[in-house]
Amino acid sequence: MLFPADSKTPEPNFASPVLFLVTVLGRRTKQNLPFASGIRSSGKGRASSPIRSATLRIAALSANRTASAIRSAPQRKEMSMNSRKAVRLSVAVLLAIGGVPLAEAQLTRSWVASSGLDTNDCTRPTPCRTFGRAISVSNSGAEVVVMDSAGYGPFTINKPISIISPPAFHAAIAPTSGTAITISSGISGAVVIRGLYLNGQGATNGILQQGNNALIMENVVISGFTTGLNFDVGTTPRFIVTDSTIRNSSDGILWKGASPGRGVLERTRLENNTVRAFYINSGGTFSIRDSIVTEGSHGVFLDTLDPASVDLINSAVFNNDGIGIYASASGAGAVDVNLDHCLMSRNGSAIVAQSPIGASVIRVAQSLIANNNNGVSWGGAMASVISRGDNTLENNNSGNTFTSTYPAK
Incomplete structure (x- = not known):
């Protein structure tokens, strides 16, 4: 008792x-x-x-x-x-x-606004000012929604969540150093980022993915960073990028996670990136569809020790000073690239395959390769650029023949 x-x-x-x-x-x-x-x-x-x-x-x-x-x-x-x-x-x-604090219950939808305060509870009547505060009061799987146009500042995502800016608003993140958005390790679900503008003012990364969770990016503009979208981590992340633009950076996308990982680009523009538009430096499988790679140095650039494959479908790689598509097997893992219904034009070199150690094979089908300084080239015993026999390869200053032809299936 x-x-x-x-x-x-x-x-x-x-x-x-x-x-x-x-x-x-x-x-x-x-x-x-x-x-x-x-x-x-x-x-x-x-x-x-x-x-x-x-x-x-x-x-x-x-x-x-x-x-x-x-x-x-x-x-x-x-x-x-x-x-x-x-x-x-x-x-x-x-x-x-x-x-x-009774108002600190975790939310399924929280709100940020230019007039908000981080002492608020992040509900729609009393929004917060920053994404970081809104994330902290939100459940896993919740949404953080932008209410008006403003600059919102860098933030870190530490749980599966959706960051959403409706099309009517210009929600910008403009850091002068460091990273605009960091996605922490240890997240078990997908992170969705939709409708944001990331404007680097001397900063290193637009988005830094540190975990092995999925990143889904829709209608996002990333501009002016050392690396726009950075997977420079020892994990196996995944990504889906649609209707987005990555531009004016050194490397537009850097893939340097441990293999195998995977990624998809759809209806996306990689433009005016001064080193590489998409640098694949470790293993994985990637699909690029209905996208444009232009006005940069190198385009899609594979140089990896691990097995890697890229499918480039219904896309255009043009007006790049360096190499449009480069595939090099620097280790025992084979590198495999498939082009279908693609345009390769006005590049320094359209397609280059190298095999310092492993096999490097680029297959081309129903594509136009024309008006490049060099059309097709390869080097190494296990490197080849092969045609299905239904391509147009012409009017290049050099490199107007394929290694061989393979039959359609």
Whole structure:
């Protein structure tokens, strides 16, 4: 028994946790002292206000009445409706005073706005100012939604979540150093980023993926970073990028995670990236569809020790000063590239295959390779650029023949 039994105060029924709380607090008071005095004595110096004092008095009165009802009728199995309301009010006051923030419940949808404050609860009526704050009060799998055009500052994603800016708004992240968006390791679900503008002002990374979770990127512009989209980590990440633009960076996309990983680009532009548009430096499987690689140095550039394959379908690689498609097997893992319904034009070299160690094979079907300084070239015993026999390879200054032809299946 929690309290000594006596003839005046029988042992109460503790089936309800709330009933237990009110009974204990009622017992702790002496000579029917106001319940609020006990609260004030444990308030740890919190500032008082007229509203707070009134709330405490209401809570005290309700709790004392409830406790009296319990002592006078211990055999009743159910509390009256008024007593239940009083208990709920008392518990709410206790939680608020005791340091449990009632407004901090995890949200399924949170909101950010230029007029928001990070002291807010991130609901739509009272949005937060930054993505970082909104993420911290959101559930895994929740959405963080932009309410207006503004700069929102760099942030880190540490849970599966969707960051969404509707098409009507220009939600920008413009760091002068470091990384605009960091996706931490240890995330078990997908991260979705939709509709943001990442504008590097001397910063290193647009998006840095540190984990092995999936990144889904839609309608995002990344511009002006050392690396636009960076998978330079020792994991096996995955990505799907659609309707996006990565431009004005050194490397547009850097893939340097441990193999095998995989990625998809659809309806995406890689433009004016000064070193490589898409640099694949470790193993994986990749699909590039309905996309454009242009106005840079090198385009799709594979140089890896591990097995890697790329399917380039219904896409255009043109106006690049260096090599449009480069495939080199620097280790024992084979490198395999398939081009289908593609345009390769006005590049320094359209297609180059190299095999320093492993096999490097580029297959071309129903594509146009024309008006390049060099059309097709290969080097090494296991390097080849082979045609299905239905391509146009002409009007290049050199490299107007394939290694061989393979039959259509």
